[in-house]
Structures are given as C-alpha cells and as structure tokens.
Amino acid sequence: MKNLRIIFQPGAISVPVTAGTTIMEAMNQSGLGEDFPCGGRGKCGKCRVKVIEGLEDFTAIDKDRLTSQELDEGIRLACITKINRDMMVEIQSPKQLQHNILSHSADKQFHIHPHLSKVFSEIAQPSLSEHKSDWQRLKESLAGHGCSVQDLQAPLPLLRQLPERIRESDNRVTSVVYGSQLLGIEPGDTGLTMLGMAFDIGTTTIVGYLMDLNSGKELEVVSTLNPQAQYGGDVISRITFAGKEEKGLDALHKAVTEAMNRLIGEAADKVGAGRNQIYGVSVAANTTIHHLFLGINPRTIGMSPYVSAINQGLVVDPADLGLEINGAGRVFVLPNIAGFVGADTTAVLLATELEKSDHVTLVLDIGTNGEIVLGSKNRMVACSAAAGPAFEGAQITNGMRGADGAIDHISFGDGLEYTVIGNGRPIGICGSALLDGVAGFVELGMINKRGKFLEPEKLTDPRALKLMDRLVKYEGALAFQLVEAGQTRHGRPIMITQNDIRELQLAKGAIAAGVRILQEAMGIECNDIQEVLLAGAFGNYLNPHSACVIGLIPRELENRIKTIGNAAGNGAKIALLSAQEFSRAEDLAGAVSFVELGSYPGFNTIFAENTYFKLD
C-alpha cells in the first residue's frame, strides 16, 4: 500500500493516508469529520471540498451533484473521492471544523476550548446619517458572534491599524478575540487557520508539539537540546550563571526562546504553514527554567528558603518574550507548585487527573531532580528529591546519556545479556542499564546491603559464581566488567564500579526518602498506594522490576506501576487546547501541598536508610 499525505486547508492539517482512502475517511481520521445527511454515500452533495493539488477527473456521481462550474473549480465530493496521490484540499464548510472535538491525551479526555477565538464579520459601510467610528462598526459587526462586544478593548497599536485594515479588506475581516480583548484583525475569513505550539522545556531537552487549535490534532513533534546547557548542565549551575554573570540572565533567557523560535519555524515548515499562523504557545518547565524563559532571575530559588518569584499561571504577550508567532497570539505559561516542583509537574498532574482520583496514586517524574506527588482527590502532597546525575548516566565511570551506543538494559537471566541503543558495539551505559545492573547484583547476592561488592570467594548464588571472573580491581576497589575491551567501540572495557553503585545509592535513596516522607505526611503505608505512574523519559525507559529491586520504588508496588509517557508534554498540549483546563491547572497547583525535604524532621536518617539495599 502506497503511503500518501493529504493536507487540509486552511490550517495545513497534514494527514498520512494509504492510497485508496477517501478524502472523507482522511477527514474523519484527523478529527475534521462531520456527520453528513446521506452518511457519506454520495447522495446529499454536502461534503464538498476544493482540490488545490492532486486533482483527478471527476466521476459520474460528482457530475450528478455538482455544477460544471464547480467541477471546473476543482470542487469534489469528499465521500467518493479517493486519494491516489499526495493532495491538498480546501475545506468548504466552516462546520467541518468543529470546536468541540474530544481530544485524547494520556488517557485523559477533555473538550477543546480555545483560548482565542476567531470571528469573521462584515463591517457596515460608514454613512453620513450615522456617526459611527470604525471601531464602533467593527464591534457591532461582532455582536451575536459570541463575543462580549460591550467591554471589548483593543491595544493601541491595533487601533492605529484599524482604518487601513478595514478598508484594504473591503470590510470583511476576521477578528482575533481573547476574552474582552481584540488582539488582531485579519483581512478576509481566516477562521480555519489556528495553530499552536505546546512546549515541554526540560533542563536538557526542549520538545515542541505543533497542534491544530480547532481540531486538537497534533500535526508535528519537534525537539532540540536545550542550548542553555552551554551555561550549565543543571538548574543550580544555571541559577549561578544567571545571578553572577553580567547579562547571564539575558543569555539564558535568549538561549531558550531562540531555540523555541527555531522549533516553531521547523514545525510550521514541515506542515507547509507559516509561523504567523501560530496563535498560541503553552509552556511547561521546571521552576528554574520557567523563570529563565520568562526572563525572571531565579536567584532566590537557589538559596534557602528556595522561593520562586512567581508560581501563578501567566498569559503573556509573545512580543514580551521575543517569541515569533502571530502578534495576536498569546503565551500560556503553566503554574509552578514550588521552587523545585515546577510547571512541568503541574502539567503531569493536568494529564493524569490525580485530583479527581478516588484511589491514592504515586506520580514519579525521575531525573536529576525527581518530582514526586502522592495523593488522591482528597489531598495531594509533593516534594522534590535531589537525585543527582546518576540516572542521567553522568558521574558514572562509563556512564552516558541514553543515546546511540549506550547499553540501555541488562539482564542476568540465563547468562549476562545487554541491549545497545542503535545495535552497534557499546560505548557506555545509561541510567536504566545501571539500574538493571545493580538490581542484578542485589538479586545475585553480589553486593551487601551497604552496596559493597562481596569478594569473589564469598559468592554463593550459582548465577553469581558464573560471573565471578568479571569482578576486577578498579581504583583500589572491586568493579564489575560488563563488556570487555575487545567488544566495545572504543576498545576500553565497560565497567560498573563500586563508585557507580554509591552514586546510584545516593540517587535512589533521595527518591525513596521522598516517597517515604510523603507517605508519612499523608499518614499512609506502601500498601495504601494503589497506583504508581512513571512520567518522563527515564521513567518510561527504566525496568520497573529493577527499580523495585534496588528500592527506588517500594517493592510492594511493582505490579501497580504504569508508565504514562511524556505526561508533561501532554499536559502542555491540554493547556494549549483548552482554556478551561489551563485555568484548572491553577487550582491544581494550588491544591498540592509542598513538603521541603531538607527541613523535614529526620530527613537525614530516612535518606541514609534508603541508600541501603534490601536483600532477600
């Protein structure tokens, strides 16, 4: 079957299809479908579309239902026209784009409820018998289109353009309305063109989702490394850079917004749209990145008592941020919860609907900082656990990020096995493999509860005995040689050292202590937790069994673990597509109680206990 692409205009909604699909099937597939009187049997003639590219000869049914002028103009019936080549078609009826489509993201259904609305209207001609200004006539033309005309306001730069805009478009304009504000006026009817970008800005990676704001459809996904990394790999070093270097804040702010501008351009290009067609941007990020994105110095987040400048959700003019989208657009910045539990966690909660859940759920977003939320509709508590870089593969002897050449999983089943990203010879190991490796050492009795390798002669498990030879001396301690020098890409062995185990212990101890303390704060035991949701890249990649064996997640919960993909990205999409959901995010962020681990009584003891392993 040949893979083809059909692009629906306006909106540049691109849909991959196989040859022979009808245009109507493609519309249904993309959320642009509509119920037509005849049910798509070529009888009612209501499903007209105009073929702009890829036009073929009309059929007898087309000829029956359409005039010869329509046929000449490329009008066809969507229900009977098959797609045999790449096509671009223009949707004729505005009804074919409906605002109230259910979208589906991370198991959550929600109604699309655009922040901005576009209203096409025809403005009355001015006359001597009435003394109505351009603004007055524009407002009157908008009445009855669902905007509150009475209180409508427009920014001065737009008012300056008003007389020219109205006259050059022959009194037929599309108004871009946000609440009681008129943000833009465009010539003609542009109602079908409303794109947006949802951003999940991580410390390391920026992911952007190009969305159709009318249909809720995801059109493209683009991503890039966060160029702020050049000024510091983690949030603390960026806070320092922003606070100490002259223009440091500005450099960090520009680094992220310029990267976003590139992603916006790239995504728009891919679907044949312009950045001017983008009217909304939503942003989920941790609190430090959130502040840097907004150009707010995050200095106070970096020192006790770790307060942010602002947590509240914000609606910002893209011009204030240097974001290059339509000037009538708006930027929707999700609210933070606290200095180290940011808008990314709010986005995760938005996607998971923890606050509506009857049963107690543990949500883990594990990274250099692990954000942990525990709760249900009755109560939610959150904390941030400073796991350090071990899960990212950093400060590990042969550690690396989860990129080509990384060993990503290890199993000790019938003999040692591992998988390599990209399938070539390995270069190093990433966090998920370190987890598997250490979990294996625990299960095979190769380390003690303090994480120390046992001397080879003390091993008892037959599987461990088979691996005895791999225990080698490294920098005065034992290490486990995972791959010998001859098998690696660089000709050096790949090992898991005593030090690597220590690093992992600190990391998992921090997360586990956070979970433990949240349980205490809620007054519940492990068994009361009915579901564990793992969000984020690492959470989706790790082996849940390994996580439980090393005690990153309580063992009792192994069968209750579920991965939920890039929940922060999904939350950003939801916030972009629904004004109601964006406003719900504010309630959500406010409903979560933050527990500051460092000042929690007995934290050091709980942390130390959790760095240990439980041996069977």
Place this chain on the structure above:
Amino acid sequence: MKNLRIIFQPGAISVPVTAGTTIMEAMNQSGLGEDFPCGGRGKCGKCRVKVIEGLEDFTAIDKDRLTSQELDEGIRLACITKINRDMMVEIQSPKQLQHNILSHSADKQFHIHPHLSKVFSEIAQPSLSEHKSDWQRLKESLAGHGCSVQDLQAPLPLLRQLPERIRESDNRVTSVVYGSQLLGIEPGDTGLTMLGMAFDIGTTTIVGYLMDLNSGKELEVVSTLNPQAQYGGDVISRITFAGKEEKGLDALHKAVTEAMNRLIGEAADKVGAGRNQIYGVSVAANTTIHHLFLGINPRTIGMSPYVSAINQGLVVDPADLGLEINGAGRVFVLPNIAGFVGADTTAVLLATELEKSDHVTLVLDIGTNGEIVLGSKNRMVACSAAAGPAFEGAQITNGMRGADGAIDHISFGDGLEYTVIGNGRPIGICGSALLDGVAGFVELGMINKRGKFLEPEKLTDPRALKLMDRLVKYEGALAFQLVEAGQTRHGRPIMITQNDIRELQLAKGAIAAGVRILQEAMGIECNDIQEVLLAGAFGNYLNPHSACVIGLIPRELENRIKTIGNAAGNGAKIALLSAQEFSRAEDLAGAVSFVELGSYPGFNTIFAENTYFKLD
C-alpha cells in the same frame, strides 16, 4: 500682607498663604485638613508635622506636647505654628490625606475616586515551612486593603523586578493598583504621592493642569502653543499633512506628546516634584487632535462621511505614547462623540452636567470649528459648525490672535473707545473686537442686512454721523478706520474692512445655522432654550451683547448667556480625578445624537439666511 507659599510633602502640594496663617489653616485651605480631638487648640498634640524647610524656634506649647528629640527633628504642631516664610512640611499621618474630598469644578461637585490606588503593605518573610512565591506573599499582604487579590495580574516587566524590589525595600512596599492589575511596586510607603496632569489639547493651545490625585487640588497650570501648528494651522491641513507626507503622522504625534512632556516637566518642577510622581494623565481634544495624539491616522475624518477610527474612551499605557510619567501610571483619553465633535466637547458636557438638567441648555464652544450641543436630560443633539478662522483673528485685514497689542473690545457708547491687551499701542484686532465692531455697525445703521457699508451720506444715526470720517476707501470698497496710523505700534492704520465683515458673516452664519438646525432637530424654538453656556477661550472673551446683535447667538437669549470658563479643561480634570466620572463620560458621549450639518436638508439656505444681519 506678605504672600508666602507652603508645600506639603509627600505630594508636593503647594498652597499660597498670607503671612501669619497657621499650618493647620493652610492644610484646611488645601483640602488636607482633618478633625483633631482638641479642635486645633494645641491640646491633643495629634496634628504633628515635620518642618523640612523654614523651621523656626518652637513655642512653649510645642515643648509641652513634644519630646525634645521630636523638637530637634523639626516636629511641630500644625495648629499653633504660624507661617512666616516659605515652608516645606511633611505630613505625618496618612489620615491627613483623604480620598473622598469633594472637588469643585465649573459649578459641578463630584467625589474624588482615583483610577489608581496605592497600597502600602509589609510582605511576610519567605520561610521553609511554606512554599509561597514572592508574588503570592505580595498578594497576601495586599488582602484586606480593598484590592481584589484573587484576580490580581502583573505585567511581565514588573514581575521581572519583583524579587529585587521586595528585598531591597526590606519587604515594605507600596503597590500601585489599577483595577485587577498591579502596575508598580515602590519601596517604602509612597501613598501620599499621587499627582496627575489633566490636558486640554486645543488645535492652537495646549493647557495642562497639575493635580493632586489624593486631594483633588489643582497645583499648577501650564500652557504652550500646540507645536503641530508648524505642520498646519487647522485640523484639515493637519489631516492632509498626516495623510500625504511620509512620516507626517509620526511628526504630528511626536509634536504633541513632546510638548506635553515639556509641560509635565515644567509643572512638576514648579511644585518641586518629579515627573515620576505623576501617575495619571487625562486628555480632552477634538477628534482630529485626539487621533494624532494617539498616533492614529485621522485621514477618514477629513473626507465624507467623516468617520473617526475610534470614539470610545481609552486607557493607555504611557509608554505606548511616549509620555514620560511614572511607568505605573495610565493615560485616560476621553471619548469622542463624532468626527467633528470630539472628546473636548465630551469634557465640556462632563463639566456642565447637561444630561442631568431639567431645562434645555445650549452649549457653545466657538472656535475655528464651533461645537454646539443642545438639550437636556431627555435628549441631546450636537453638531460641528465650520466657522473658519475669523473668530481667531485670522484672514482678517488687521486681525491677530488675542495676544499683546490686540484690540480686544470696542465700544461705540459716548464715542469710539477700545481696549488693548497689554495696554500699549495697538497692533491689530482680535476676534472679540471684530464682533464688537460689527455689532456697533449694526446698531448704528452703518451696514445693511447684507453686511455692506452704507455710503457716508446715507448714515442717519447721530452716533454714526460722528464716525463718518472714519469710513475710508480700501481695496475698492469702504472700510472703517478704527485706529489711525499715528496711534498704532507699527505706524499703519487699523481697519475693519468690507471683506472682514464678510468673513465674520460666514463665521457667525455657520454657528447660527448650527444652532437653528439643532433647534429643528429637537423641535424647539429659541424661547424654549433656558440657558446658553459659552465655553472656551473665545466664548469667555466675547461680549455676549455683541454676539447677540450680530446674530451669532439668537437675540432672545442675550440675558440667558453664562460663560463657564475652560469647561473642556475642567472636564479633563474631573475625568482625571474620578474613575466614575471618566466612565460616565462614555455614557454621555453615547447619549448625544450627532447631526451632520452638510447633509442636513436645506442647510445651504439656512446658512445663507444666517449670514445676514437683523436690523431693528
């Protein structure tokens, strides 16, 4: 009695006083007074002020009520301290400035109701046990101070400064709040400092009133010629310049805003304040000047059907206009009524309260364009009459503006007499004198109903006969020599020529036709008009009797004429001091029906009839 000045700080409220006045009397005089327990008899010690400049020795009563440290710091009791030299004192109790003072302007009483409010608060220290952002703690500190904290929003540039502002002011800040928007944060308690400028921007002159927004007191009046005049003397030539010249609009916009900036600086200097203490600017102007001030091209006002871009009242960020006041301030632009009945007329109506009046009133603001409003609480109609430049002394043979050297009044009583502005030898005549002169010609039977000078031999009135010699030939017609060459400053005679009379006929005909047509629109006769209010400089300067004799105003109404000063300026002040009145202006502008004279049936006939004179 020596004239002295006392300045109250903060707020730089300057009060002229005579020597020997007590500080408390000056406070009462300026609206800063307060009721003290002892009634100002030096008993309660509550009326402390701190003398910053002009300190004299304390009295025995001071010594009784104040500590020696207070006396050293310059603290004195306001009730017993007499002003014997220029002084500056600082008011100690915020209660001494109250918001609800009645202000008095153009016979209108209204309550001061500031657009912006200043709230001093002490922000809680951040703590580890709470995860409250700076913004959250600031909002909580504002709760209970009458601002709606729930919906409070702040612009991004302010949020960027928030952490620094809070910390550098030791958590004690004054918030500048406008509706649900936080516009500024200032260190310490600055609540007493709230100045504003009300502007009446005329085609020729700009007048600015520096007002204390707390007390409603007028502190200074400053004025300048409108520098837009370099691009055209009247609104039509400025519309042409804005439309045709490249950057013409920008030049006209900058000319007016830069002049306003100079006036703001001048007025602030005069009271020892800074432009940064100015938080509000209100603007009344005709529709063309209104548009040019806002940077909106007034092109469509200049051609049929003469529509404006916007009439609605506006609240604008001063930065968008280049106005140099406190960045947390706002600019309040009064609404227009139509293309040629502008916000200046709305301001006049705001000051006169026509819409609350039981009896029918005629409001005239006479200039190059005469704005005429007729009505009562039941109905109001307005028109704009193109009087041309005669009233301004332009296009008159020896005409000039009402400046030094202008003959401003002429009487034909016991012989010809005239007065000259500045009292020196005359240079020319201004509009009010032209009115008097032609009125005299009518009363003495020296011109016929068509305005033509009678040949000297046809004069009959004894007073006219005495003036016979003054009738001279000028450019082929008769002219009246008002001042002979030897008596003028430039050695040339000053005359009223046949052509000058024609110019006046066109001007008064236009206004009178406008009045007539508004009467027709209302279905009323002259006698139904119970009051005539003359606004504006010319209206205040002209001799009402002369105006009635020449038929500028119907003769029946002579005894009902009242001048109301610069009512547009008063309206601008009212709009600046009261948010309620500013919002009432919107209703007011919307309630006035505009009559376009040019397209009124029979206009040409009515106009022609009204260019004639009525002879007894």
